[in-house]
Amino acid sequence: MSEIPNVLSIAGSDPSGGAGIQADLKSIAACGGYGMAALTALTAQNTRGVTGVHLPPADFVTAQLDAIADDVRVDAVKIGMLANVETIEAVGAWLAPRRGPGGPAVVLDPVMVATSGDRLTDDDTVAALRYLVSHADLVTPNLPELAVLLDTEPATTWPEALEQAQRLAQQADVLVLAKGGHLAGHDDGATAGRCPDALVGLDGVVLELDDERVDTTSTHGTGCSLSSAMATLYARFGDWPTALRAAKGWLTQALRDAADLDVGSGHGPVGHLGQLWAGKSVPDPRADVQYWWDLIEDLRARIDDVWFVKQLADGTLERADFEHYLAQDSIYLRTYSKVLSRAAQLAPTLDEQQFWANSASECLAVELGLHQARLAEAEARGETPTEGEAPTSAETRSYLNHLLSAAAIGSYAVVAAAVLPCYWLYQDIGTRLAAANRPDHPYADWLGMYSSPEFDAATQQAIAITQRLARQADPREREAMLDAYLESSRQEMDFFAQRRP
Template sequence: MATELTQPSIFPHHFALTDHPASTPEAAHNGQQRIPRVLSIAGSDPSGGAGIQADLKSIAANGGYGMAVITALTAQNTRGVQGVHVPPTVFLNQQLESISADIDVDAVKIGMLGNAEVIRTVAAWLTRTQPAVVVLDPVMVASSGDRLLDPDAEAAMRELLPLADLITPNIPELAALLGEPVVQSWAEALEQGKRLAAELGSTVLVKGGHLDGPVCPDALINTVGFLAEEVVLFESARVDTRNTHGTGCSLSSALATIFVSTQDWVLSVREAKSWLVDALESADQLNVGSGHGPVNHFHALWNGQAWSGHQPTSTPNGTAGEHAREWWRLAAESLSAIYKLGFIKELSDGSLSAKDFAYYLSQDALYLNGYSRVLQRASELAPHQGAKDFWAHSAAQCIEVEAELHRNWLSSYADGGFVGSPIGITPPGPVTQTYLDHLDAAAAQGNYPVVVAAVLPCFWIYAEVGAVLYAQFCDAGEPATHPYAQWLKNYADEEFAEATRTAITLADEAAVGASAPEREAMKTAFAAACQYEVEFFDAPRRHG
């Protein structure tokens, strides 16, 4: 079958592929992935927007089974907290022991711990049971700026920190954990985050939502080499809504849930943050309370936008098998993020700068060169001749498209030698390099199912984005003045759509014949590549 492999896309931070075999016999049955079992240890919010109630919604919305141990009962609504009752710690310990005596807990999220005795009870349980993943949201400072813990409790909280894998303080809480003044700038917050991470040897997610400005920055920080970089930055536009009640609770419980599947904090933060932004953007739909209302945890379900029911234009009904349909949900989440990018919107309407387009083209050419090597590796590992021929032909097409890029596009956008230079001279950007690192890591495993899962998003997401952009271009009447008209027309290529359907079929076929751990590794490789696709489309703005 002929296939024309067109230009792909990417995302930062090398993601180490690992198999994640099931920890218990019931974890994988008939090839189905086990649903993460996540325990929230936190206070109760009767208004449903924060605390245990928000945690359970967040866990469920992100594909987990939620459990709850109550540390405190509150009387609160969207306007504030009117009262707090802390049950005896003997009963708190009884709740904890009841769970761990019967249920294998995959992850623990810890929220409100009202006093020193409660904190030490939870710390003792963690020490005894050693949960695989612990996310600590240190609830220490109210939105008003009031301290919620007395000095003894704050000291106990600092003793609890080393038992957590990830700590998620906002800026006032970060200052409280260090015993320092609250900072007023993002640069100062990052420095405080580095000091806390270095002191604990743990990973810290510094949240910048308390700062003013149009952007909400966050940063993962680890100073002992656990991440690919010491500081990994994340940014999103600030959502214009007063309904932000429970955002910290919701984010931390989403992270605990997602990490069970990804085993990677960078990937988990990107997925959780994207979900939370959508929950904030649709929060006003809920109309709950007269103060700061809750986020919309189930926005995808209630808005009729659950990705499991969305059919990709590049994959007609009946083409995708059981495993591919599950992967589509991951791909569609990435597509949602891609369609919001300024690069994509401006490419579609013709307002994209020549500089940004040139950077995209140059990195595309570099990517294709490396991508072809991994496709060739898939051909070498393929179990039958049909698959061998398909992947080999796709690899050859990569080289042809790269040459075409240089002949007909890069030479037209040359800018002082930064594009249009020979491949060996033009350096790969950080996003390009990390995506290729991910693909090379998959190829190095020598596991055919994992390799095809890693290369599939470049087919699937690119075909879907192309189909949507071309449809928008046609709807606009194909304006003659559009500077990227010919490029958009290239998207409407039925041969590439057919090749994409073949790639999906071969990947699904590989999953059917794979073991449960291999299928889990396939999902991990596929999800990471989907996220790299998002970052590749965004790279011209960040690194161009």
């Protein structure tokens, strides 16, 4: 995935600069891409409305597209205004052989309904647009356009909008961006003063975001701008939820920055480049470790459902299973302490060196305590303690190999990211396990150690260190950090789920 993606906009022009190709190119640049354009319509318009439209022949649209593709790699395509059937068919024919693995991501903004609510396209054009949806990865209709694609009435509530988006996703096998901007005039209380957006797939909502509605009349071209931002940010980050988080944050600020512009007397444009003029860039969501935590929300829920965690919490865990876990945890902690020692060696400040070194020392103390507890429990039952160390399980070996690899070839930032789940996930799980404790719990003493103020403080420091490193990292290192974090999280899941031989 290119760090500076080439993004092609196929759309009409707006000479006043607020919508269409002009808005697309500014949005692409603001979001970190190189913008290109193939014009499908020339308009005479300003902030008060459209006074004329000229359509180039469909074969000339194809000629523009071929000229670009013959010379320039295209990482993403945004499609906007396509005013007639011939142009839609030409664009579809050009896209068809380029779809699939290795092809550009395609975002379709089906421009069909004006802000006034008037239809801009006839029935034949709408039918052709419905077919073009099958060539897209993401469709970004406003609510009236979503209704036209489904041949129904526009949604007046957010739940209705989500239901319609899912229906379109299922009909066309496409991801749909449901947008709540048009709900301002149909406020049911749930969206009062808010502007929700959601990615909706075949099975329902993939990601839903909510933000405060910006009080402004400068809303001209917001649909064009958001769809172009989504195409660019997907090409940069490689997944739609990340793209939406970044695009929504950028557009919300661009709506606020519109106040700094003095363009026209009607519905003005958003401040596409306001953040660049202020010396800022579109934030990379991967620089926020809270985003990392949100990415593993489903995994965290699945850990809570792991047989070991559930039985440990309710006290039904067999003693042999518990001792197997302690034996594997003892093996794990011994090697994990070496990885923490490596972090101490790489740390640039004395405070961070001491933090990682103290954590490594604590691991060895905990490992010894676990081993002694296991021996004492066996002796109390009249059993002969097993001499030597238990065999390392496949799950434990896999986790340790991952951590050792990060320590051997990763930067300080990557090592910190790799060990972060060892703090954060354990604290998260431990808090709930400690809450499940009771005086008659068979593992009461052990559960009491699972959550402590000292470990909470250590977890917060590990989070803070990793957060600082993520914000300082360049895109390649940040991606490596996130990969290491996600793999450690998966390994944590497998570690808890392992069974004794």
